[in-house]
Amino acid sequence: MLLDNPSLMTKEQTIFNHSGSEIKLKDREIDIVTRLEKPLVLVLGNVLSNQECDELIQLSKDKVQRSKIGAAREVNNIRTSSSMFFEESENELVHQIEMRISDIMGLSIEYAEGLQILKYLPGQEYKAHHDYFASTSRASKNNRISTLIMYLNDVEEGGETYFPKLGFSVSPKKGMAVYFEYFYKNTELNDLTLHGGAPVVKGEKWVATQWMRKQKVR
Numbered sequence: 001m002l003l004d005n006p007s008l009m010t011k012e013q014t015i016f017n018h019s020g021s022e023i024k025l026k027d028r029e030i031d032i033v034t035r036l037e038k039p040l041v042l043v044l045g046n047v048l049s050n051q052e053c054d055e056l057i058q059l060s061k062d063k064v065q066r067s068k069i070g071a072a073r074e075v076n077n078i079r080t081s082s083s084m085f086f087e088e089s090e091n092e093l094v095h096q097i098e099m100r101i102s103d104i105m106g107l108s109i110e111y112a113e114g115l116q117i118l119k120y121l122p123g124q125e126y127k128a129h130h131d132y133f134a135s136t137s138r139a140s141k142n143n144r145i146s147t148l149i150m151y152l153n154d155v156e157e158g159g160e161t162y163f164p165k166l167g168f169s170v171s172p173k174k175g176m177a178v179y180f181e182y183f184y185k186n187t188e189l190n191d192l193t194l195h196g197g198a199p200v201v202k203g204e205k206w207v208a209t210q211w212m213r214k215q216k217v218r
């Protein structure tokens, strides 16, 4: 019988622990705009103020370099954007944003990698990928479990974050974010979080990405 199948009966535990349409924080109310349940994918509004977005771009403008991916940190055409990482709590702004991110993502900042900034010019993209490392890689011993991608500007055309296996995409809007997690026991759910950054057609695209790990990293 269908209901005897334990995988259909047991609800998967999620990391994200907010319900309803708002996340009320000390300094801010975050809007939960869209919510897909399995896998959990959320579109969030009012995550960063316009000023915070502008400052993050300003602080990283001169530091972004052609992105490297994977354990060997090689330049690769899977990701043609430029990027940089902030050091942990590198300055007051980054610290403040990290604290907010930690409240949103439901994990202490000790699980957080350094905040990453990505810049895309027209034609640049990040092809579909998983944020978690393959089980064969050394990095998978303390694998990533969740992602928050924050949009730092409005993009004139293109640059959507797309989830090809979910038939779902998010248009970048300054101050908004997309959240998803892939720490499910059911690995098929993790696989469904495949996503990419579509080529920017017109304008620039700036995002800040926060990845969380299974075990503490700081």
Ligand SMILES: O=C(O)CCC(=O)C(=O)O
Pocket (backbone or CB within 6 Å): 118, 126, 131, 149, 159, 160, 161, 162, 195, 196, 197, 198, 207, 209
């Ligand atoms: O730029 C995007 O929309 C996607 C970024 C991304 O997938 C990442 O930073 O892991």
Ligand SMILES: [Fe+2]
Pocket (backbone or CB within 6 Å): 129, 130, 131, 195
């Ligand atoms: Fe990603």
